[in-house]
Amino acid sequence: MPIRRLTADDAPAYRELRLRALREHPDAFTSDWEDANSRPLEESRQRLASGQVPFWGAFDEHGALAGMVGLDCATRAKQRHKGTVVAMYVAREAAGRGLGRELLRALMQHATVIGLTDLVLTVTEGNASAIRLYQEAGFTAFGTEPRAILVDGRLLGKVHMHFRLI
Numbered sequence: 001m002p003i004r005r006l007t008a009d010d011a012p013a014y015r016e017l018r019l020r021a022l023r024e025h026p027d028a029f030t031s032d033w034e035d036a037n038s039r040p041l042e043e044s045r046q047r048l049a050s051g052q053v054p055f056w057g058a059f060d061e062h063g064a065l066a067g068m069v070g071l072d073c074a075t076r077a078k079q080r081h082k083g084t085v086v087a088m089y090v091a092r093e094a095a096g097r098g099l100g101r102e103l104l105r106a107l108m109q110h111a112t113v114i115g116l117t118d119l120v121l122t123v124t125e126g127n128a129s130a131i132r133l134y135q136e137a138g139f140t141a142f143g144t145e146p147r148a149i150l151v152d153g154r155l156l157g158k159v160h161m162h163f164r165l166i
Contacts, residue, residue, distance in 0.1 A: 001066060001099060003106045006055040011045035013065040014055065018044070021089035027124050027151045029087070053086065056106045058099040066094035069103040071111060071119075083111050085121035088130070100133045108137075108165065117166050124149070125157035139163045 006014055022033040048055060058067035067090035073083045085107060090099045111119060123130045125144055135141075139161040148158035 001058045001060055001094070001097065001102075003056055003058050003099075003102050005106075005110075006048050006057045006065075006068065008045045008049035010057060010065065011041060011048055014048060014057070014068065015041055015044040017065050017068055017089065017091065018087065020091070021087070024092075025089075027149070027154075027156055028089075028127060028130070030122075030149055031087075054110065055087070056103055056110075058090070058094070058103055060094060066091045067099040067103055069100075069107050071107050073114075073116070081116060082118040082120060083116050085119055088121075101137065104133070104137045108163075112165050117164065119163040119165065121161050122148070122158040123161065125159055131159060131161075134161050134163075137163065 019033060019037055022029055022031060022036055026033065047053065053070050053072045055068055055070040057065045060066040069088045070086040071083045072086050074080055085104070088100065088103065090103075108119065119139075121134065121139065122145070123134060131141070140163075141159050141161050143160050145158045145160065147155040149156050
């Protein structure tokens with residue numbers, strides 16, 4: 001499946017996949033479906049057009065967006081060396097094909113090109129498949145924030161992970 005940087009033209013597919021991710025896996029994200037669903041498509045278009053948080057997409061054999069990941073780069077002077085991996089999601093029907101690994105590879109390559117030295121991310125405690133993916137990509141856990149998110153009355157921890165690019 002081809003991996004490429006998403007553009008403003010991908011906004012409808014990006015928004016649809018993002019809403020699906022938030023609906024199907026509310027415990028995996030700090031954003032929530034209700035808030036994201038209330039936002040107009042134009043906001044997604046602007047997000048992708050701005051490039052402030054670049055996103056990559058994996059497309060299936062029919063050209064449909066099947067996975068995505070974003071890179072939120074720090075803007076403060078003392079943190080500009082690092083970026084945060086955000087909004088990683090691969091649709092259930094596309095899982096098991098290595099898309100998550102390929103999306104991370106594209107993000108990491110870009111991060112290196114733009115001069116980042118470190119990547120960080122969080123993953124919900126207990127999400128074994130995501131933790132395994134990140135560990136296989138070279139991320140290491142450095143702590144867990146207890147009670148980091150509240151989802152349907154349940155308090156869940158977030159595992160913090162780090163990857164050294166150079």
